Each structure stands twice: as C-alpha cells, then as structure tokens.
Amino acid sequence: MPSLTDSVRYLKGVGEKRAKLYQKLGVDTIYSLLHFFPRTYLDYSDAKMIEDCALGEFCCVKATVFKKQGEQYIRKGLSIFKVFVTDGTTDMLITIYNSKYLFDKLQVGQTYCFYGKLQGNLLRREMNTPSFINLQTDCPVKAIYHLTDGLSNNLISLNVSKALELWGDRLDDVLSPDIKQTEQLCHIRYAFENIHFPKDMQALEVAKKRLIFEELFSLQLGLLLLKKKNRKSTGVTIQNTALDEFLKQLPFILTDAQLCAIKDGLQDFTKQVPMNRLLQGDVGSGKTVVACALAYCMANNHYQTAIMAPTEILAVQHYHTFCKILEPMGIQCALLTGSMTAKQKNIMKQKIAQGEYQIVIGTHALIQDSVTFFCLGLVITDEQHRFGVNQRAKLAQKGTNPHKLVMSATPIPRTLAFIIYGDLDVSIIDQPPKGRLPIKTYLITGSKRLRAYHFIKEHIQKGFQAYIVCPLIDEQDQKQQAHSVYQYAKTLENTELKDVRVGILHGKMKPTEKEEVMLQFQNQQLDLLISTTVIEVGVDVPNAVLMMIENAELFGLSQLHQLRGRVGRGTVQSHCILVSDHKAEQTIERLKIMTQSSDGFYISEQDLKHRGPGDFFGERQHGLPDLKIANMVDDMQILLRTQQLAKEILQRDADLSLPEHQGLKQLTQQLFQQMSADN
Ligand code: ADP
Numbered sequence: 001m002p003s004l005t006d007s008v009r010y011l012k013g014v015g016e017k018r019a020k021l022y023q024k025l026g027v028d029t030i031y032s033l034l035h036f037f038p039r040t041y042l043d044y045s046d047a048k049m050i051e052d053c054a055l056g057e058f059c060c061v062k063a064t065v066f067k068k069q070g071e072q073y074i075r076k077g078l079s080i081f082k083v084f085v086t087d088g089t090t091d092m093l094i095t096i097y098n099s100k101y102l103f104d105k106l107q108v109g110q111t112y113c114f115y116g117k118l119q120g121n122l123l124r125r126e127m128n129t130p131s132f133i134n135l136q137t138d139c140p141v142k143a144i145y146h147l148t149d150g151l152s153n154n155l156i157s158l159n160v161s162k163a164l165e166l167w168g169d170r171l172d173d174v175l176s177p178d179i180k181q182t183e184q185l186c187h188i189r190y191a192f193e194n195i196h197f198p199k200d201m202q203a204l205e206v207a208k209k210r211l212i213f214e215e216l217f218s219l220q221l222g223l224l225l226l227k228k229k230n231r232k233s234t235g236v237t238i239q240n241t242a243l244d245e246f247l248k249q250l251p252f253i254l255t256d257a258q259l260c261a262i263k264d265g266l267q268d269f270t271k272q273v274p275m276n277r278l279l280q281g282d283v284g285s286g287k288t289v290v291a292c293a294l295a296y297c298m299a300n301n302h303y304q305t306a307i308m309a310p311t312e313i314l315a316v317q318h319y320h321t322f323c324k325i326l327e328p329m330g331i332q333c334a335l336l337t338g339s340m341t342a343k344q345k346n347i348m349k350q351k352i353a354q355g356e357y358q359i360v361i362g363t364h365a366l367i368q369d370s371v372t373f374f375c376l377g378l379v380i381t382d383e384q385h386r387f388g389v390n391q392r393a394k395l396a397q398k399g400t401n402p403h404k405l406v407m408s409a410t411p412i413p414r415t416l417a418f419i420i421y422g423d424l425d426v427s428i429i430d431q432p433p434k435g436r437l438p439i440k441t442y443l444i445t446g447s448k449r450l451r452a453y454h455f456i457k458e459h460i461q462k463g464f465q466a467y468i469v470c471p472l473i474d475e476q477d478q479k480q481q482a483h484s485v486y487q488y489a490k491t492l493e494n495t496e497l498k499d500v501r502v503g504i505l506h507g508k509m510k511p512t513e514k515e516e517v518m519l520q521f522q523n524q525q526l527d528l529l530i531s532t533t534v535i536e537v538g539v540d541v542p543n544a545v546l547m548m549i550e551n552a553e554l555f556g557l558s559q560l561h562q563l564r565g566r567v568g569r570g571t572v573q574s575h576c577i578l579v580s581d582h583k584a585e586q587t588i589e590r591l592k593i594m595t596q597s598s599d600g601f602y603i604s605e606q607d608l609k610h611r612g613p614g615d616f617f618g619e620r621q622h623g624l625p626d627l628k629i630a631n632m633v634d635d636m637q638i639l640l641r642t643q644q645l646a647k648e649i650l651q652r653d654a655d656l657s658l659p660e661h662q663g664l665k666q667l668t669q670q671l672f673q674q675m676s677a678d679n
Pocket residue numbers: 252253254255258281282283284285286287288289409433434538540569
C-alpha cells in the first residue's frame with residue numbers, strides 16, 4: 001500500500017499520466033490530494049426550473065428522464081449518448097460523451113439533479129455531460145474542484161475517495177482531545193470525509209471549521225516561533241536619547257502621534273533585544289521625520305543608519321530631507337542608488353565602510369554584498385510592502401543585529417496587521433499634521449471630463465500643479481481598454497489644457513529620466529504631470545493640489561488612497577477626481593467609499609471586504625505560507641482564537657518538543673516550508 005507521502009501516481013486509478021495532470025493543480029502526493037480542497041460546493045437541493053435558467057450559464061436543475069437513445073459512434077474515440085429529461089414544464093436534451101457508465105446510471109422514470117452549462121436555444125435546451133445526482137440515493141451537496149484538461153470533477157472525486165478509503169483511518173489527528181473538546185471541533189477523519197463528500201451542508205460546515213482551525217492554528221504557531229527565533233540580543237544599546245537639538249532644528253512642531261512613535265523607538269534602543277518595529281501611518285502623516293529623529297539619535301551615539309526606499313525618486317527625496325535637517329548639526333548623509341556610475345558608487349561604498357557617513361540612504365543598491373558598514377545600528381525600510389522579508393533581512397545582516405524600523409503608508413486593517421507583521425511591534429501615526437484640509441474627492445464619468453479639465457486649468461492658472469494618473473504607459477500594452485499616459489498627453493493637445501506645461505512619468509523610464517521629470521515638477525517647471533502609478537509612493541510636492549485618476553475602477557481602494565495622498569500636502573484645499581465609466585453597481589459602490597472617507601484604516605477595511613486580502617499581501621512578497629482553506633476575512637474569529645491558543649501552548653512548550661505536540665510541529669513546519677526555503 002502506498003504511503004501518504006508517496007506520489008499520487010501510486011494511487012489506484014491515477015497512474016503516471018494523470019499524476020502529471022495533478023501536478024498542474026499543485027497536487028503531488030497522496031497527502032496533498034487529500035488536502036486538495038474543493039473550490040466550491042454544489043447544493044443540489046437548491047435546483048431551479050429549466051426555464052428560469054439563463055442560456056450560457058452554469059445551473060442546477062431537477063428533471064426526470066423520459067427517453068434514452070443508445071450509443072452513437074461519431075468517430076474513433078468519440079461516441080455520444082443522448083438522454084431526454086423534463087422538469088414537467090420544459091424538456092432538455094442531455095448529451096453524454098464517451099461514457100457508457102454515466103449513461104447507464106441514468107434510468108427512465110427516475111428524477112435527478114443535473115448541474116452544467118445550459119446550452120441550446122430558446123426552443124431546445126441542452127446540457128453536455130452534466131454532473132448529476134439521484135436525489136433519492138445521493139448526497140445533495142457535491143464538491144467542485146479546480147480542474148485541468150484531462151481531470152474531470154468526477155475523476156478527482158473518485159481518486160479522493162480512493163485515498164480516503166485507504167487512509168481515512170490512519171490520518172494523524174494533530175489536535176489534542178482537549179482542544180477538540182473545548183473548541184468543539186470534529187475528528188480529522190470526519191473532517192476529511194465531509195470536506196470532500198459532505199453528508200449535508202451542516203456536516204460540511206463542521207468539517208470546514210475543523211480544517212480552517214487547524215490551518216490557522218499552525219500559521220499562528222509558526223509566526224510566533226518565527227518571532228522568537230528572530231529576537232537575538234543586539235550589540236547596539238543606546239544611552240543618550242536626547243533630542244532637544246534635533247527638535248529645535250525642525251521647521252514645524254511634531255504632532256503627538258509623531259512624538260509617541262519617536263518615544264517608542266528610543267525606548268527600544270535602550271533594550272537588549274533589537275527593535276523590530278512597524279511604523280504605520282497614512283500618507284502625509286509625517287513618518288519621515290520620525291525616521292529622521294531615530295537616525296539622529298543613532299548618529300549621536302556613533303552608530304550608522306541605513307534607509308532603504310523602493311524607488312530612486314523616493315530615496316533622493318529622503319536624502320534631501322535628511323540633509324536639510326541633519327547636516328546643520330554636523331551629521332553626514334550619503335546617497336547610494338542604482339543609477340550612479342560604478343566609480344561613484346565605489347567611492348561612496350568606501351566612505352560608508354570607513355564610517356564617514358552616519359546616514360546612508362538608498363534603493364535596493366544598499367543590499368548588494370559590496371556594501372559594508374562601519375557600525376550599523378539602525379535599519380529603516382520605507383514603504384516596506386514593496387520589499388520582501390528577505391530583502392529587509394539582508395540589509396539587517398550588514399550589522400550585528402541592528403535595530404529595525406519598517407515604515408508603511410498602506411494602512412493595513414488591524415485584523416490583518418498582526419498576521420502580516422506577526423513578528424513586529426507596531427507604532428501608529430493616526431493624526432495628520434495640523435492645518436491639513438481633507439482632500440475633496442469626486443467620482444465622475446467620462447462625460448464630465450471636459451469640465452474637470454476646466455477645473456484643472458483654473459487651478460494651474462492660479463499657480464498650482466496637478467497630476468493625471470492613467471493605468472497604462474502606451475497603447476502597445478493596451479490589453480484592456482484603458483487610458484495610457486502617452487495617448488492621453490496627445491489627447492490633451494485638443495483641449496483647453498493644450499498650453500500647460502506637461503510632463504510624463506512612468507515606470508519604464510530610466511531612473512535618471514524619472515528623476516529629471518520629478519525635479520522639474522518639484523521646481524514648478526511643469527504644471528501637469530501625466531503619470532502611471534509610479535508616483536504612488538512618498539513623493540512630496542505640496543504645491544500640487546489636484547489629482548485626476550482615469551480608469552479608477554482598475555485600482556484597489558488602498559491604492560487609490562495612496563495615490564490621492566500625493567495631494568493635500570499643503571495648506572490649500574486639494575481635490576481628487578476619480579473618473580470611471582464602469583457600470584457595475586459593485587464597482588461604483590466601491591469607488592464611492594473614496595468620496596466619503598479619508599481615513600486610510602477605514603478604507604483598507606473596505607478594500608479587504610471588497611477585494612480580499614491579496615492586495616495587502618502582494619505577490620507572495622510577504623513570504624507567508626499560502627492558505628489552502630482558511631480565509632483571512634471570513635475566518636477572523638477563528639484566527640483570533642487560534643492566536644490566543646498558540647500563545648498558551650508555546651508558554652507550556654516553547655519549541656513544541658512535547659510528544660503530544662509532534663503532529664502540530666510537523667504541520668507547522670510543512671506550512672512554513674516554502675518560507676524557510678526562501679530565506
Ligand atoms: P509620509 O508619512 O507619507 O511619509 P512625510 O513624512 O513625507 O509623510 O510628510 C509629509 C509632509 O508633511 C512633509 O512635507 C513633511 O515635511 C510635513 N510634515 C511632517 N510632519 C509635520 C508636522 N508635524 N507639521 C507640519 N508638517 C509636517
């Protein structure tokens with residue numbers, strides 16, 4: 001008998017060819033086949049009348065067989081069977097390809113529920129090889145799997161049932177009887193049987209709950225173990241945390257929230273374990289100056305600070321900000337970016353290694369092996385969601401357990417924050433600097449575009465600047481119907497914006513070109529910047545008070561909020577115009593949220609509701625394991641509960657070494673396997 005960790009090909013009815021197909025679905029072992037959870041379920045008890053179903057849609061209908069027509073041989077390898085059914089009002093032709101077995105199962109006079117795509121025309125309804133059940137004898141809930149060519153739903157069901165038959169009794173139950181009892185969770189066997197072959201909807205819920213719990217439980221255990229592992233003691237313990245001179249140097253008074261965040265950091269500096277802190281604050285909330293204060297403190301204590309920004313534009317901007325504040329106090333700042341010549345970089349690197357610079361600001365260029373520090377005390381990553389866990393770690397490895405601060409302007413829903421940042425402490429800046437007016441936001445359709453141009457023109461005539469954001473760069477990448485920056489700039493030549501000074505900015509430009517444009521915009525040599533989302537992060541031009549975003553429907557709310565944050569940075573009323581011709585009610589409703597709120601945290605919660613957590617996690621950048629069954633939004637209650645339980649367990653058994661925790665430990669390791677492979 002094959003073991004759980006053997007390839008599915010050894011399972012009776014699979015074989016080599018199908019095993020290859022299974023690979024496409026991410027299934028390799030028998031174990032992973034059992035964990036290949038259905039995509040959704042078909043509730044046959046929810047059948048409709050044929051005439052109520054739309055042509056071309058998948059639907060479930062209840063009908064009785066009244067005639068069968070034997071095998072018709074079409075050509076080699078293709079024969080068809082015809083079955084005629086009726087629901088009393090409408091008839092339907094069912095065609096079955098190549099399966100005498102299914103054909104024989106359908107008997108004249110019996111009533112079945114059929115699920116499939118309704119085809120044909122108004123006069124004749126058809127379904128091709130639908131899945132079906134006999135309502136008298138079969139269970140009314142059917143699992144629907146992700147499919148690939150060559151693996152049908154029925155076949156997968158069959159294979160899974162074989163695996164269950166062999167292994168059902170032998171599955172390890174990693175949850176102790178205690179936990180199962182207090183949390184009211186079913187046995188593992190029951191869970192697997194009913195997740196694949198639910199007895200009814202209720203049994204399915206019970207099974208789901210158990211498997212979700214198990215998955216989130218191991219996720220939480222893994223995160224907590226990770227957090228512990230990362231907390232080695234630091235060589236950087238600071239005595240002098242005085243800031244008076246720094247505060248005097250600032251052109252403004254810090255908000256209470258900013259002061260709190262700085263205090264959090266300074267306190268961490270005095271401890272034996274390195275700071276590992278997330279600074280979260282809406283765009284424009286003033287995170288940079290917090291970073292600057294902490295870097296100042298490090299410099300005062302003869303430690304270097306490295307600051308990594310995701311784009312060159314941002315790095316340069318930070319460089320200027322830091323220089324302006326710190327250089328008058330005799331603190332030297334360096335800039336290191338990819339667009340510098342090799343020679344420039346080498347000179348810079350040498351000086352950094354010798355400790356001539358106390359502050360080093362740069363892009364990814366900072367994590368190159370050739371960059372070494374004299375005495376690195378603090379590592380700051382700005383807009384951290386743009387970096388992977390590994391990139392951050394790499395920078396920190398350049399010191400001996402330096403303190404770490406990551407800054408994020410993407411307000412993560414609080415509920416998600418502790419998962420994504422499971423191993424971080426969090427400071428939040430939840431108030432904007434004094435005197436900021438909330439940005440006024442409007443949602444318009446393309447028919448009002450000319451009026452918007454007029455509005456922009458008026459502002460430009462008063463000496464202000466504006467952004468127009470388009471999703472695409474040029475027509476060539478126009479896979480979807482959406483505006484592109486180049487096309488847009490051309491179109492403007494026929495409008496009243498034709499004589500304003502227009503700049504173009506997008507991600508395919510060379511860093512030096514981008515910088516040039518951004519500088520011109522900053523220096524008010526340009527009135528209007530037509531751009532893709534490259535301006536998304538951090539760029540600070542207080543004189544820009546208008547932003548128009550084309551094809552707003554293509555962006556997530558959090559992203560729109562980020563973009564919008566480019567304006568509203570001065571003391572003048574700013575405006576944001578979202579343009580969308582999208583008709584779908586859902587889209588409009590989603591976009592309307594932008595016009596109603598300027599609270600980044602609220603908006604991110606809404607985004608989470610509408611688009612799921614994918615946007616927050618980014619393309620697996622987070623380095624967290626993929627969840628197979630649990631869902632961060634729907635299963636929040638279980639998530640919170642498992643976090644608490646995980647803490648309790650680790651208090652008793654810090655590294656899961658007790659015999660009764662071996663199953664859990666293994667599961668946790670499995671879940672995090674991918675992750676440790678990445679690191
Ligand atoms: P973000 O949090 O988005 O990184 P920044 O740090 O870029 O925001 O700050 C946005 C702008 O607000 C900058 O021009 C900065 O100089 C200014 N600023 C920051 N803190 C204050 C404050 N306490 N009072 C007035 N202006 C401030």
